[in-house]
Amino acid sequence: MTTSHANSARSAALDMSAEEFRELGHGLVDRLADYYAALPQRAVTAGEAVDTIRAELGPRGLPQTGTPAAVVLARAADLVLEHSLHNGHPRFFGYITSSAAPLGALGDMLAAAVNPNCGGWQLSPMATEIECQAIGWIAELIGYAPGAGGIMVSGGNMANIVAFFAARKSRCDWDIRAAGLGDAGLGLRVYCSRETHTWVQKAADLSGLGTDAIRWIDCDTSQRMRVGHLRELVQEDRKAGLRPFLVVAAAGTVSTGAIDPLGEVGRFCRDEDIWFHVDGAYGAPAAVLPELAADFDGLAEADSVALDPHKWLYSPLEAAWTLVREPRHLTDAFSFSPVYYQFDEGEGWEGQNFYEYGMQNSRGFRALKVWLALAQVGRDGYANMIRDDIALAQRIFEAAAAHPELEAVTCGLSIATFRFVPATLDAAAPAASDYLNQLNQALVIALQRGGEVFLSNAVLGGNYLLRACIVNFRTSGADCDALTATVVEAGRRLDSELRPVALA
Numbered sequence: 001m002t003t004s005h006a007n008s009a010r011s012a013a014l015d016m017s018a019e020e021f022r023e024l025g026h027g028l029v030d031r032l033a034d035y036y037a038a039l040p041q042r043a044v045t046a047g048e049a050v051d052t053i054r055a056e057l058g059p060r061g062l063p064q065t066g067t068p069a070a071v072v073l074a075r076a077a078d079l080v081l082e083h084s085l086h087n088g089h090p091r092f093f094g095y096i097t098s099s100a101a102p103l104g105a106l107g108d109m110l111a112a113a114v115n116p117n118c119g120g121w122q123l124s125p126m127a128t129e130i131e132c133q134a135i136g137w138i139a140e141l142i143g144y145a146p147g148a149g150g151i152m153v154s155g156g157n158m159a160n161i162v163a164f165f166a167a168r169k170s171r172c173d174w175d176i177r178a179a180g181l182g183d184a185g186l187g188l189r190v191y192c193s194r195e196t197h198t199w200v201q202k203a204a205d206l207s208g209l210g211t212d213a214i215r216w217i218d219c220d221t222s223q224r225m226r227v228g229h230l231r232e233l234v235q236e237d238r239k240a241g242l243r244p245f246l247v248v249a250a251a252g253t254v255s256t257g258a259i260d261p262l263g264e265v266g267r268f269c270r271d272e273d274i275w276f277h278v279d280g281a282y283g284a285p286a287a288v289l290p291e292l293a294a295d296f297d298g299l300a301e302a303d304s305v306a307l308d309p310h311k312w313l314y315s316p317l318e319a320a321w322t323l324v325r326e327p328r329h330l331t332d333a334f335s336f337s338p339v340y341y342q343f344d345e346g347e348g349w350e351g352q353n354f355y356e357y358g359m360q361n362s363r364g365f366r367a368l369k370v371w372l373a374l375a376q377v378g379r380d381g382y383a384n385m386i387r388d389d390i391a392l393a394q395r396i397f398e399a400a401a402a403h404p405e406l407e408a409v410t411c412g413l414s415i416a417t418f419r420f421v422p423a424t425l426d427a428a429a430p431a432a433s434d435y436l437n438q439l440n441q442a443l444v445i446a447l448q449r450g451g452e453v454f455l456s457n458a459v460l461g462g463n464y465l466l467r468a469c470i471v472n473f474r475t476s477g478a479d480c481d482a483l484t485a486t487v488v489e490a491g492r493r494l495d496s497e498l499r500p501v502a503l504a
C-alpha cells in the first residue's frame, strides 16, 4: 500500500498552509466584525420553520469527496449568520442565554488551535494553570471560600449534577462507589424548593436514587424556599429512618430570579450535617454587587456552588463551574487512576489532573474565554454590567406596573415577569383566567417568531406570564421600552383575533 507520506513530508487532506489559514481566518474575522456591528439592525430571528432551515442546508448524505476549505467555510458562515437566532441581539430577552463577549470568540479560536487536553496537567500545562487561576478568580468574585477548588463543565445541569455526586459520596458512611446504593442508599433524600431547575430530577434519576427521593419544599409569596417546611420534612424523614444528605438552595431561580434564604438554609444544614449546595448557575455572579450583600449572605458557607459563566458572565457557550469548599470532595467522588495514565511524574510535577475531579477524561480548554473576559474587564467591569442588567429588568417591571394593559408580577435579579391584560376584558368573568393564559401564550409564540423582540415565559400560581431576562450587555433602556411597547401592540392585535364571544 502506498501512502501520501511514504518518502517525504505528509500531505493530509485536512491540513492547511500558513497562507491559506491566514487568508481564511482574516476573511472570517472580517465577516464576524461586520456581524457584531450590524446586530442591532437585524431581526432577532428570521423565525424560519424547520422545513425551511432543512431545505436551506440541503441534502443530508455524506459527501464522498471534499470541497475546498474556503468554499465550505464561506457556506457555513452564510448558513449560520443568516439562519440563526441571534442571542447577542440587544432585544433578546429570552431564557438565560447571554450576549457572548467577542473576546470569548477569539479565545475559543485560540483554545481550539492549540487544543490542549485539560484532563491532565502534563497535556495542558498552561491551560490547566489558567483554569486553576480562573477558578480562584470566580471564587473571589462571588466571595466564596478562599482555598475553594472546582472543575469546569459544560453547563448548569452538569455543574449541579457534579455537586450532587460529591454530596452523595461525602454523606454516605459506606463505600457507595464500590458497593452501590444498597438498602441504605434507597433512604437517601434531597431537599429543594419547587422552583428548582430540572437538573435535580436528572441527578436523582442518573444517580440511581430515583426522582421520588426529591422532597419538594414549598415557597413563600416571593418564590423563596420556606425554611420552616424544610425543617418539617427533614424531621419527618429522620423519624422514618431515611437519610437526608443534600439541601439545594437557589441563588437566582430560573423562572423569577428568586434567591433562597441562603444564610438560614446554611445554618440549618450545618446543624443537621447535611451538604449545603447553592445553585447559582444564573444568579451567583450578582454576589459581586456590594448592595446585594444581604441577599447573598450565606453563599460563602456552602459546601458547593454551581455557577455558569455562559449565563451572567457573558461567556460564549459552553462554560460552567462546580465550586467546592474542599477540593478533596471532588476527587473522593470521581477519581480513578488507570494504569494507562502516567501523569504523576514526581517532584516538581504536582499539577492538577482534572480528569480526577469530574466525569470527563479528555477536556477542552473552556476556561480560556472566561479567564480572558475576567482579565479584560475585572471585578469593576462585571459589577457595572450586572448592575445595569438588574436596573433594566426593574425598568421593564416598572413600565409594566405603570401601563393599564400590563400587569407586573415579579422582579428578581435581572428577570421581570408580567402579562398582557386587555383593558376591555372583565377579569372577574369565569372564563377570563383561562383566556388570559391562552392569550399570553399566543403572545409569547408570536413575539418569538416575529423577530422584533424575543422573550420567554414563566408560570406562577397557574398564570402564564411573559418573562424578560437581561443577561445582555448590549441591551439599553430604549430596547426595554421597545419590548413593552411591542408586547402591548401585539397583545391588542391577538386579543382582537382570539377573544371568545362570551368574553367580548
Ligand SMILES: Cc1ncc(COP(=O)(O)O)c(C=O)c1O
Pocket (backbone or CB within 6 Å): 096, 154, 155, 156, 157, 158, 160, 197, 199, 250, 252, 253, 254, 279, 280, 281, 282, 308, 320
Ligand atoms: C438556576 C439554574 N440552574 C441550572 C440551569 C441549567 O443550566 P444549563 O442550561 O446551562 O444546563 C439553569 C438554566 O437556566 C438555571 O437557571
